Each structure stands twice: as structure tokens, then as C-alpha cells.
Amino acid sequence: MTRSERSVDVQAFIDAQRFSPFQWTILVLCFLVVAADGFDTAAIGFIAPSLVQQWGIARSALGPVMSAALVGLGIGALAAGPCADRVGRKTVLVLSVFFFGLWSLAAARATSIESLTLLRFFTGLGLGAAMPNAVTLMSEYAPARIRAVAVNAMFCGFSGGLAIGGVASAWLIPNFGWPSVLVAGGAGPLVLTVLLMLLLPESAQFLAVRKRADQRIARILQRIAPAHRFDGCSFFALDVRRNTGDSRAQWALAIILSARYRFGTLMLWLAYFMGLLIYYLLTNWLPTLFKDTGFSGEKAALMTSLFPLGGILGNLCVGWVMDRFAGHRVIAFTYVLVGALVLLVGQGVSHQVWLGTLIFLTGTVATSAVTSMSALAASFYPTRARATGVAWMLGIGRVGGVAGAFVGAALMGLGWQFAAVFSLLAVPAVIAAAGVLLMMRREPLDHASADQSLGTVAIE
DSSP states (O other): OOGGGOEEEHHHHHHTSOOOHHHHHHHHHHHHHHHHHHHHHHHHHHHHHHHHHHHTOOGGGGHHHHHHHHHHHHHHHHHHHHHHHHHOHHHHHHHHHHHHHHHHHHHTTOOSHHHHHHHHHHHHHHHHHHHHHHHHHHHHHSOGGGHHHHHHHHHHHHHHHHHHHHHHHHHHHHHHOTHHHHHHHHHHHHHHHHHHHHHOOOOHHHHHHTTOOHHHHHHHHHHHOTTOOOTTOEEEOHHHHHSSSOOTTSOHHHHHTSTTTHHHHHHHHHHHHHHHHHHHHHHHHHHHHHHHHTOOHHHHHHHHHTTTTTHHHHHHHHHHHHTTSOHHHHHHHHHHHHHHHHHHHTTOTTOHHHHHHHHHHHHHHHHHHHHHHHHHHHHHSOGGGHHHHHHHHHHHHHHHHHHHHHHHHHHHHTTOOHHHHHHHTHHHHHHHHHHHHHHTSSOOOOOSSOOGGGTBOOOO
16 A cells, blocks of 8 residues: 555554643543533522522522533533534534533523523523533543543542632632632633633544545644654544445434434433433532431531532542443443432431441442443444434433432422432442443444454555
8 A cells, every 4th residue: 555545444543642731731621611511500509598688589590500510511412412413513512612612601680580591591401512622522531441540530620610709709709709610600601712712623533534634634633643753644433434324414313313323222211311310419408308317417417518529539530441342331330329328328327437348339329320421322322323422312311310310309398208308219229230231232333442353454
């Protein structure tokens, strides 16, 4: 084969390289996008008491404000995935972060509960569109051997954003009022938009699938491996070359719902829905459950704060294990651990140290199980439909988050006690584990493995 005839499988080349400073830059930028979500999640909770006092409204009136962004997140994710699979990951990511920041700034000027609810919904639309594209872009630039841990490390930004949101709100609200928190939450993404435009590349796999600009792909790969030369090379994505028929005319949504992927897609949605139902039910109702058990307000808050603390460590550990064993089995086992731990928590109320330890461990495995689903989805779908597959899983899962809040309210209304609620949560945990295991009942496509018969050429 002559030099001018060489073709390069983009993902196989990335898999063969070390994780470069260029890829670290992508990881940091995607980390900051996820951190914006965490900041926003924390900020709205911290400004709620100020809104009640300043506007003279009942606490119950804040329900729509609290849920508006979550609803927007789900809709934004559902819409953004197909767009990204057609026009590019970077384009949609930059636009979504920009509009998220813009609407957050606008929300700082809201003068009524109705206007704030609407603006929070628009803010959620932007952020919901950003998240799945950050996941997809990171997964397509991470070598296969560390892909899960890289995506999970990116998701650690959420915990970082939560912490920063709490600290920033504690200082900003007394000094500048509640709007300053939303101003900070809007200014940050606008600055990040500029950084994304300047530093973030388009997905090389996406460009290869769309048969666009070999020279542009060559410049990107050159930044990953400066010692290599790509003169006269053409580039392709292996999963497309292995497809039967011409899939270029297919919509991404049609691909993830096609006979090849439909069953796995539905199982992903089921597992993620159940995972977020558990996570958001506990996040929203743990303080109430502890107080009903007899804990003081201070001790209930302390116990609740243990729940998210292990998220960062859990994300990295589960990601590391996923890169060494079958990812779906690792996540299924993690969900089984969630089920076992919630059953144990229900039996440990009288022993505070034991209970605190169990709450910490439950938060660690529940957070890491939900987070790791994004890495699993990214590896499950081909390049042409990857953003859509990840986005729709995230969007459907947000419905599970809303359901978790409502299920918790229903259980409280029925008078369910601490032990009964936690025991019940073992059911969605087992369903999630079964869904993850069943999704790989039929392997849809071996798009991750190299196939020498396709003419992949290593660049010397």
C-alpha cells in the first residue's frame, strides 16, 4: 500500500496512544461543564430561603422552581443528542453552555415566582443539552483502556460544583443577595463558552464518520501524538465500516431504536431510570426521614451530608474496574450492592456510627452506579448515534429523578417509616441490575475492536 493510500481508523489510533496533554485539556473542559450542573443544583436550594423571606411566599410555592430546571434538563438532553449526531458535538456543546449561562443571568433579574420558574426551565434546557455531549466527546477522545475511568472522572465535576455552590452561596447571599448566586452561575458558563470555542476540538470520530476534512482530523491527531505524520492519510471510523448497508442516511434516533439496538436501549433506559429514582428520592427525603426517626435537625443534616461524600472515590474506583472487566457486569454488581446496603440501612437506625457508615457507603455505590451508566452507554452505541444514545438515556433518566421526588412524597403521605422506605428501594436497585445485565444479551456490534481486514494502517 502506498503512502497516499493509507487509511487510519481514528479510534484505533487514539486507543494506541498515551493520554496526552491535549486529552487532559478536553477532560478538564468537560469536567467544568459538569461542574456547572453541580453548582446550579446546589445554588437553587441555597437561595430558596431568601426567596421565601424576600417575596413572602410559602415554601410549597417553590416546588415548580425546584423542578423546572430538572424538566428542562430532560427535554434538553432528548433534543440535543440527535442534533449533535448531525451537526457535531462541539457545536451543540458550545451553544448549550452559552445559553445556559445567558438564561441563568436572566433568572437573576426575575421578580416573580412565575418568571423565575420559566427562566429556570430555559436554564435547564441549555444544561441538559450540554451534559450528553460532554460525555460523548470525552468518551471519543479517551483510549479504550481508560475510557470508563476518564468519563467517571469527568463526572466528579458534579460533586465539585456542589461543594463550590454551597461555599459560594454562603458568602454571596449575605453580602450581595440571592441574585448574585445566579449571576455567578451564569458568568461562569459564559467564560467557559469562550474556552470551549478556543480549546475544544470537534470529535475526530464524528468528522471521520461524516467524511469531513481529513486535514482537520490530521491536525487533531497530531496534537495527541506529535511524533506521528499523517501526510496523504484518509480517516475512517471502524464501526461504520462494519455496518451492513449504508447507514449514513439513517437518523441517529432510528439507529438506537433499530432491531439491532432496541432491546439494549430499553434496558439502559430502565436501569438509569431506576438508578436516578433511588438517588433523587434519597437526596430529597433523607433529612425528613432522619427527623421522623427522632434525629435533631442538626444531626439529620449531618447524616444526610454523608450521602454524597463518597461519590468522587466511587466514580473513580468503578470506572477503573470497568476498564478491566465487562462494564455492564461491574455496574450490575454495583446496583446489587446498592440493594444490599439500603436493606442494611433500614436495620441500623439505633446505631449512629454504623448508620453513618452505611449512608456513606450507600451514597458511594449509588452515585457511582448512576454515573457509570454514561460510560456504558457511550461504549454501547456506534459513533453515528452515540450522542443520541447517551442523551436519550440521560433524558429518560431525569424522569426517574422527578419520579423519585414524587414517590418519596407519596410514601411520606402514607406514613411509611425509615426502615420501610429503605427496604422498598432494594426493588428498583434489583430491577436496575437486571436491566444492565440483560442489555448485553445480544451484542449489537463489535465496533470497538480492530479489524485488520479493513485495512487499518498504523502510522510509524
